[in-house]
Amino acid sequence: MAEDKKARKLKKAKSIEPKAKKxxxxxxxxxxxxxxxxxxxxxxxxxxxxxxxxxxVDKTHTYSAVDAMALAKKTHxxxxxxxxxxxxxxRETGLVANVAYPNSTGRTIKVAVAxxxxxxxxxxxxxxxxxxxxxxSMMPKLAKLAKVLGPKGLMPNPKxxxxxxxxxxxxxxxxxxxxxxxxxxxxxxxxxxIGKLSMSEQQLAENLQALLKAFPAxxxxxxxxxxxxxxxIRVSVE
Numbered sequence: 001m002a003e004d005k006k007a008r009k010l011k012k013a014k015s016i017e018p019k020a021k022k023x024x025x026x027x028x029x030x031x032x033x034x035x036x037x038x039x040x041x042x043x044x045x046x047x048x049x050x051x052x053x054x055x056x057v058d059k060t061h062t063y064s065a066v067d068a069m070a071l072a073k074k075t076h077x078x079x080x081x082x083x084x085x086x087x088x089x090x091r092e093t094g095l096v097a098n099v100a101y102p103n104s105t106g107r108t109i110k111v112a113v114a115x116x117x118x119x120x121x122x123x124x125x126x127x128x129x130x131x132x133x134x135x136x137s138m139m140p141k142l143a144k145l146a147k148v149l150g151p152k153g154l155m156p157n158p159k160x161x162x163x164x165x166x167x168x169x170x171x172x173x174x175x176x177x178x179x180x181x182x183x184x185x186x187x188x189x190x191x192x193x194i195g196k197l198s199m200s201e202q203q204l205a206e207n208l209q210a211l212l213k214a215f216p217a218x219x220x221x222x223x224x225x226x227x228x229x230x231x232x233i234r235v236s237v238e
Contacts, residue, residue: 049077061234065204068225069201069225070201073201075230076228076230077230086208086223087190107193109174114141119142132156134164134167136163159180
């Protein structure tokens, strides 16, 4: 009996030993994981001219549109006259806005209206336009050219305002500076060129206000502007 009891204790001790070893291995792995250091990407090094320009911007202050444009011009470090950019933080992704700027942004675009003659030219491989506008009745014919126009971003779409019951009127609006603004696919952000630095502060401010008003009320949370080569300046969205 004593030998049987001793054998049972020995068997039980052997069955516990692997579990204890397994627990020790888990603790060892955890300890190793805790000591792993995450290497951070090196911070971007800015040049002396940019640092000096950035020092002129009060990061704690929200500027008016006109003041922000004037400051963006002063802090532009490029050797050429660049563009004025607006960067928006919106409440949600998927927002789309059509903006008709009161002042030309300096961007030249060629708008075409879909006709049977134009479709024949497209089939031959001739595409001499940057935006295509179509009447809804033309869409079945354009569907045949979707593989040609789609990859180039030229297929008319109701979301960007290129399908219209009055395509000639829409063409005139687009040529006058009307643009469609969309958020990024995975983030509620929008990045827009609102004009050239050669424009007056008032003209640039008017374009910015038109951009902000194009979105539904309360959808724009933050806005900043900058030149194409300059620091960011926070602007009031009210």
